[in-house]
Amino acid sequence: MYVLLLLPFIGLLFIPFFNMSEPSLLGFPFFYWYQIAWVPVSSLLTWIVWRAARGGVRHDQ
Amino acid sequence: MINDRFEPAAFVVFLLLFIVVSVMGFVAAKWRKPKTLAHLDEWGLGGRQFGTWITWFLVGGDFYTAYTVIAVPAVVYSVGAYGFFALPYTILVYPIVFTIMPKLWAVAARAGHVTAADVVHGHYGSRALELAVAITGVLATMPYIALQLIGMEVVIKALGLNGEIPLIAAFLILAFYTYAAGLRAPALIAFVKDIMIYIVVIVAVAIIPIKLGGYGAVFAAAEAGFKAKGAGGILLAPAQFWPYATLALGSAMAAFMYPHTLTGIFASASGETIRKNAILLPAYTLLLGLIALLGYMAYAAGVKPATANEVVPDLFRALFPGWFAGFAFAAIAIGALVPAAVMSIGASNLFTRNFWKAYVNPQVTPAGEAQVAKITSLLVKIGALLVILFLPTQFALDLQLLGGLWILQTFPSVVFGLFTGWFRAPALLAGWAVGFFGGSYLAWTDGLKPLHTLVIGGATTTVYVGLLALVANIVVAAVVNLVLMGKMAEAPTSIKGS
Numbered sequence: 001m002y003v004l005l006l007l008p009f010i011g012l013l014f015i016p017f018f019n020m021s022e023p024s025l026l027g028f029p030f031f032y033w034y035q036i037a038w039v040p041v042s043s044l045l046t047w048i049v050w051r052a053a054r055g056g057v058r059h060d061q
Numbered sequence: 062m063i064n065d066r067f068e069p070a071a072f073v074v075f076l077l078l079f080i081v082v083s084v085m086g087f088v089a090a091k092w093r094k095p096k097t098l099a100h101l102d103e104w105g106l107g108g109r110q111f112g113t114w115i116t117w118f119l120v121g122g123d124f125y126t127a128y129t130v131i132a133v134p135a136v137v138y139s140v141g142a143y144g145f146f147a148l149p150y151t152i153l154v155y156p157i158v159f160t161i162m163p164k165l166w167a168v169a170a171r172a173g174h175v176t177a178a179d180v181v182h183g184h185y186g187s188r189a190l191e192l193a194v195a196i197t198g199v200l201a202t203m204p205y206i207a208l209q210l211i212g213m214e215v216v217i218k219a220l221g222l223n224g225e226i227p228l229i230a231a232f233l234i235l236a237f238y239t240y241a242a243g244l245r246a247p248a249l250i251a252f253v254k255d256i257m258i259y260i261v262v263i264v265a266v267a268i269i270p271i272k273l274g275g276y277g278a279v280f281a282a283a284e285a286g287f288k289a290k291g292a293g294g295i296l297l298a299p300a301q302f303w304p305y306a307t308l309a310l311g312s313a314m315a316a317f318m319y320p321h322t323l324t325g326i327f328a329s330a331s332g333e334t335i336r337k338n339a340i341l342l343p344a345y346t347l348l349l350g351l352i353a354l355l356g357y358m359a360y361a362a363g364v365k366p367a368t369a370n371e372v373v374p375d376l377f378r379a380l381f382p383g384w385f386a387g388f389a390f391a392a393i394a395i396g397a398l399v400p401a402a403v404m405s406i407g408a409s410n411l412f413t414r415n416f417w418k419a420y421v422n423p424q425v426t427p428a429g430e431a432q433v434a435k436i437t438s439l440l441v442k443i444g445a446l447l448v449i450l451f452l453p454t455q456f457a458l459d460l461q462l463l464g465g466l467w468i469l470q471t472f473p474s475v476v477f478g479l480f481t482g483w484f485r486a487p488a489l490l491a492g493w494a495v496g497f498f499g500g501s502y503l504a505w506t507d508g509l510k511p512l513h514t515l516v517i518g519g520a521t522t523t524v525y526v527g528l529l530a531l532v533a534n535i536v537v538a539a540v541v542n543l544v545l546m547g548k549m550a551e552a553p554t555s556i557k558g559s
Contacts, residue, residue: 005156012149013310015302019142021295027276031296035148036350042152043343046159050336 001052008042066378067221071387075220078257078391079231082250082398086238089245099428101175104243104435105410106328109170113337115248119403120325120338121345122251124316125151126205127212127397130258130352135369137356141283141293143301145353149309151346154316159339162317163332164479170327176407177323177475178415184478187486188419193493194471195415198320201468202408204460205319206445209397209404211370211454216390219374225450231394232401236442239402240435244328247402254399257392259348265358265389266351269380273361276354283357295357303522304512311528315469320407321400401442409437459509463501466511466527470496470534484542492538500530 011017012035021029028036093110095103102109111119129147136144165180174180177198182191210228217227238246270276280295287293297305316322329335359372366375373393377386413434418425425433448457474489503513504526513526 002160005160008152008156009310012152013306015297015306019297019302024277027270027278027280029280029295031142032145032280032350032354035145035152036347038149038152039343039347039350042155043340046156046340049159050340 001049004045004049007045008038011038064221064223068383070383072220074384074387075391082253082395083234085249086246089249090242092245092249099431101430101434104431105175105406107244107248109328110330111328112330113334116329116334116338117341118251118255119248122255122399123321123325123403125345126209126400127393128208130393131212131215131370131373133353134356134372137353138359138372139369141287141295142297146305146309148350150312151349153313155339155343157313158317159336161476162326162335166326166332166335176411176414178411181474185486190474190486190490191415194474195411197467197471198411199408201464202320202404204457204464206401206404207448207457208461209401210449213394213397215370216374216393220390232446235398236439239438244406247399251399254395258396261389261392262348262351269358279357279361282361286360303524307525307528311525314472315465318468318471320411321404324403324407405438405441408441409434412437462511466500467497469527469531473535473538485545488538488542491541492534495537496530496534499533500526
């Protein structure tokens, strides 16, 4: 499950993927809203990993 | 002492909030009252009992500093998209925190460690490696404290106050309540500071674009501004791709090696507290992304700051009534107090545990440790104040830059041992030395710029020098370790032979 935590690194460190203006959202060029969108996505991925790990602990007990 | 920018409403709001916070700082000694504050676990770590919410406010208040609120929009205003690297940096930091910090906390809590250098000594039993980690921590923290003072200086000036007396007064008050209450003071004040910053930013990002014709207009104005200047832009130039990505990654790896962020980690009640915070702290990153855009709003508002650091105060003065500008400036100034307090506590913990106890007085009692740390925290803050008063501002900025490079070099020593028993202390020490001195030398020869240009097979790539030094650090540590293991393998046979 920890593999999920690598996704933000892939999504945010390969700049040519997102260094563009279009499609824009609410006036934000793609470059900006794409990176801002990674904040909740990254948080969600971490939550999934956390839940999975906690479930594992309970299972063991 | 007062100049023509002085606005009574802004000043009164600012002063009232500052007084409230100062009283809270002194009262904090009685908050979640321990049997005694005369113990380093209590003074320096708040009793290792902070739950999810207190940790959220404390680490949020401590990691996203006042200087961030001033400097990130300033860079975005000056160079555009490139300054936005703070966003991927503060996103990527949390998967790293989630993976590493609960393990580090568990080791520290089990053995009663207070600092990263304690953990390193506990794991490797090497005084030399412990000292390297401790000295690096103190060196990296000192200019960081000075930076918080620069943040305060900017808003005090924006209030229309001249001279250094307000700054000195604010910092002395901070020094005294930190002395009295320890980590409890910034933890309590962080609640006020963070709520104020959230209010300011939410109001700013909602109201300012309405006044300026929406976010589309803000980005368009910024783009036109960069075109007119002939430098910067709202997208990255291809030559900036590697600098952007390596700065984001290197900064994310360095962020929780600093004594002040680690103090927040060690002060947590449990590993679960830290895991939950890795999920919840990105709320501040969202805030930071919005704060960064203030740099573009300055273009749309037609604000022409004298220096880039004045972008945020000038924007607030131009668009908000006096009392709200005062509220915003108080938020920033108080925002400087929390990290400055935690940084001085983190540096004092290092000095006390890894220098005083290690070399001066190994028999020091817990109460004695707390006393040494309290006095050190005073000296550290006075030192930072003197640097700001008597040395050029650029000196603190340059040192802060090197500080990031330095602290990143402790990553292998602090973290690797949590995951593998393979590395030995002499190898890690060799790697640290190469990364620390080699990296500093590169930065020095590049004119104290954070970027270094590599030429690989005719192609040039520019990368963050801290990350480059870290790669050298890890390679050297691995090679030296292999050599040491080779010797170890030979040793038993040679003993047999003799």
